[in-house]
Amino acid sequence: MIEAVGLTKRYGDKTAVYNLSFQVRPGAVTGFLGPNGSGKSTTMRMILGLDNPTAGAVTIGGYPYRKLPNAPRQVGALLDAKAVHGGRSARNHLLSLAQLSGIPARRVDEVLGVVGLQEVAKKRSKGFSLGMGQRLGIAAALLGDPQVLLFDEPVNGLDPEGILWVRNLMKALAAEGRTVFVSSHLMSEMALTADHLIVIGRGQLLADMSVRDFISANSADFARVRTPDTEPQLREKLGSALAEAGGHVLPEQDGALRVTGLALPRISDVAHEAGVRLWELSPHQASLEEAYMRMTQGAVDYRSTADQKAGLQQPLPPGAQPPMPVPGQGQPGWYAPPPPQQGGQPFAMPAPGAAPAGPYDGAQAGGHGAPGGPSAGAPNPYAQPASQAPQAPQGQAPAPAAAVPPPAPQQAPVAAPADLTKPEDPR
Amino acid sequence: MTAVQIIRSEWTKIRSVASTVWTLSLAVVVTVALGMLISALSRNQFDSMPVRDRLAFDPTFVSFAGMSLGQLAMIVFGVLVVSNEYSTGMIRVSLAAVPRRATFLFSKIAVAAALALAVGMCMSFAAFFLGQAMLGPHAARIGDPGVLRAVLGGGLYMTLIAVFSMGVAAMLRSPMLSLGILMPFFFLISNILGNVDATKKIGRFLPDQAGSRIMRVVPGLGDDTPYGPWGGLGIMVLWVIAALAGGYLLLRRRDAQ
Numbered sequence: 001m002i003e004a005v006g007l008t009k010r011y012g013d014k015t016a017v018y019n020l021s022f023q024v025r026p027g028a029v030t031g032f033l034g035p036n037g038s039g040k041s042t043t044m045r046m047i048l049g050l051d052n053p054t055a056g057a058v059t060i061g062g063y064p065y066r067k068l069p070n071a072p073r074q075v076g077a078l079l080d081a082k083a084v085h086g087g088r089s090a091r092n093h094l095l096s097l098a099q100l101s102g103i104p105a106r107r108v109d110e111v112l113g114v115v116g117l118q119e120v121a122k123k124r125s126k127g128f129s130l131g132m133g134q135r136l137g138i139a140a141a142l143l144g145d146p147q148v149l150l151f152d153e154p155v156n157g158l159d160p161e162g163i164l165w166v167r168n169l170m171k172a173l174a175a176e177g178r179t180v181f182v183s184s185h186l187m188s189e190m191a192l193t194a195d196h197l198i199v200i201g202r203g204q205l206l207a208d209m210s211v212r213d214f215i216s217a218n219s220a221d222f223a224r225v226r227t228p229d230t231e232p233q234l235r236e237k238l239g240s241a242l243a244e245a246g247g248h249v250l251p252e253q254d255g256a257l258r259v260t261g262l263a264l265p266r267i268s269d270v271a272h273e274a275g276v277r278l279w280e281l282s283p284h285q286a287s288l289e290e291a292y293m294r295m296t297q298g299a300v301d302y303r304s305t306a307d308q309k310a311g312l313q314q315p316l317p318p319g320a321q322p323p324m325p326v327p328g329q330g331q332p333g334w335y336a337p338p339p340p341q342q343g344g345q346p347f348a349m350p351a352p353g354a355a356p357a358g359p360y361d362g363a364q365a366g367g368h369g370a371p372g373g374p375s376a377g378a379p380n381p382y383a384q385p386a387s388q389a390p391q392a393p394q395g396q397a398p399a400p401a402a403a404v405p406p407p408a409p410q411q412a413p414v415a416a417p418a419d420l421t422k423p424e425d426p427r
Numbered sequence: 428m429t430a431v432q433i434i435r436s437e438w439t440k441i442r443s444v445a446s447t448v449w450t451l452s453l454a455v456v457v458t459v460a461l462g463m464l465i466s467a468l469s470r471n472q473f474d475s476m477p478v479r480d481r482l483a484f485d486p487t488f489v490s491f492a493g494m495s496l497g498q499l500a501m502i503v504f505g506v507l508v509v510s511n512e513y514s515t516g517m518i519r520v521s522l523a524a525v526p527r528r529a530t531f532l533f534s535k536i537a538v539a540a541a542l543a544l545a546v547g548m549c550m551s552f553a554a555f556f557l558g559q560a561m562l563g564p565h566a567a568r569i570g571d572p573g574v575l576r577a578v579l580g581g582g583l584y585m586t587l588i589a590v591f592s593m594g595v596a597a598m599l600r601s602p603m604l605s606l607g608i609l610m611p612f613f614f615l616i617s618n619i620l621g622n623v624d625a626t627k628k629i630g631r632f633l634p635d636q637a638g639s640r641i642m643r644v645v646p647g648l649g650d651d652t653p654y655g656p657w658g659g660l661g662i663m664v665l666w667v668i669a670a671l672a673g674g675y676l677l678l679r680r681r682d683a684q
């Protein structure tokens with residue numbers, strides 16, 4: 001059991017972790033999610049007593065780590081796969097750690113076998129790949145057969161076989177009643193591995209809930225309905241008929257409709273009654289990755305901007321078309337389509353006020369609604385908050401089409417040729 | 428967790444990196460070879476020396492002439508033993524495994540110091556006997572008064588230099604920074620301070636100058652150092668304790684990185 005209470009860490013005037021409280025329980029894999037620089041590693045280091053918290057405390061089994069009796073037999077950790085003297089062989093590295101806690105040398109060969117490194121045990125770790133380094137780090141964590149295990153980004157650099165192995169290893173360790181705390185920035189990975197999730201952004205708690213709750217709160221089903229492209233009036237007709245029947249209808253970029261709140265047979269019945277032919281009626285599920293992106297969108301520290309290549313650009317020959325941008329590249333928010341149910345609570349949070357600069361604060365003041373788009377009248381809940389405007393990529397800021405793709409046909413990058421003819425920032 | 432376990436672990440760490448063998452063997456080779464060379468030269472030039480120098484001729488100290496260069500390799504050894512942990516990031520693994528930082532630091536230093544002592548003693552005796560062999564008729568014998576003290580003192584001096592470097596490296600963490608300060612200090616600054624009249628009185632309280640007093644059997648003419656051989660070594664021990672205390676206090680307070 002790991003318990004953090006009001007954990008805060010400041011480096012100079014930068015606050016890495018602020019007022020973080022959570023519990024990691026035994027018998028389950030607890031995923032620790034957050035964007036780069038959100039304070040995951042700092043928190044892990046404070047759990048292990050490597051960094052002193054500025055305020056608050058974290059304990060393992062009721063003890064602060066530095067007072068824990070026989071710590072290496074109680075807690076195993078993988079913090080940094082490269083934290084190994086490159087000139088020392090894998091076996092000697094593990095042997096030195098084993099001798100610390102009186103673990104017999106036999107155990108070293110055992111864990112080398114468990115992680116599949118027996119072939120290179122006598123080799124210097126300097127020549128190890130990142131994946132081999134991760135395996136060595138995992139071996140070190142397993143060495144003392146500890147009840148509490150911490151892994152910081154364990155699947156980084158692993159091949160698919162290795163990722164699967166780590167996933168099963170974590171589950172097996174948790175099934176034996178151990179406390180397993182795994183950090184990652186990949187929601188998709190955690191959805192497969194973890195039982196419980198702790199999500200942080202900018203050092204603050206965004207969510208602390210079971211994966212099942214997270215899924216049910218965030219991955220609402222929706223139906224995609226497509227009417228014949230040739231008859232746009234049918235689309236309008238079906239839209240109003242579905243709305244009358246109690247459904248939530250959102251137009252999608254390519255002309256389809258996203259319907260929530262109605263079962264598929266009911267949609268079919270409504271369409272039949274309205275005399276509308278359907279080209280598509282398909283069930284969909286919003287991915288957890290999308291939900292996670294939405295949750296952390298306001299807390300991302302490092303955003304990419306579109307690569308304008310302005311410094312390299314040659315004058316285009318007359319009549320030449322500028323290259324099409326790769327959809328999604330350098331467009332913040334491209335990955336985070338709005339939640340299925342507009343206006344509803346997009347995801348359940350234990351403390352809705354926990355995020356200081358929530359992704360939805362100030363959205364209405366942002367004025368990012370697409371000009372003339374269907375969502376121009378309604379406030380777009382996913383526009384960049386006004387307070388974050390300076391951090392948002394400047395090159396894209398005046399072009400809402402790229403900044404946020406709400407389900408408006410006019411806003412799809414490919415449907416905005418007027419923008420593409422201007423290769424440079426319109427300002 | 429007992430100190431014995433940590434010491435065994437530190438021994439595994441220290442013997443399993445190449446830098447240990449390289450720095451220590453370099454220290455031995457440089458000290459002994461340079462001592463032999465200077466001894467051979469002194470033997471040839473003894474007859475042409477002024478009387479003053481002949482009266483103050485200290486065959487033991489002459490055979491230790493290589494120590495001033497060999498100690499640089501000992502400094503590298505001391506610095507690398509500690510700063511390797513930081514430059515590789517291993518410190519996080521080590522401190523996660525040994526949360527009690529005093530136990531960790533002093534076990535590490537104890538192992539490295541014991542190794543340095545063993546190597547330093549071998550080096551000192553080898554430098555003495557091989558140097559005396561080169562000196563021929565002017566040689567001192569190990570049974571002469573003060574000679575055994577000087578030879579044992581040479582081994583202690585080398586050990587203390589290495590431990591002092593470990594303390595400094597524990598404070599500074601970076602190997603480049605530690606070596607960049609220690610090397611010029613012991614090779615140049617200390618010598619300059621000790622040889623310029625204005626600073627001589629301060630210079631002789633520096634760790635290497637005070638400590639090397641124990642290696643002299645015949646004090647120079649007009650020698651007015653206010654401490655004896657053991658007193659000088661005592662001053663050096665105080666420096667070492669100060670460096671270790673500084674290293675420990677910083678390690679206890681700082682985040683491990």
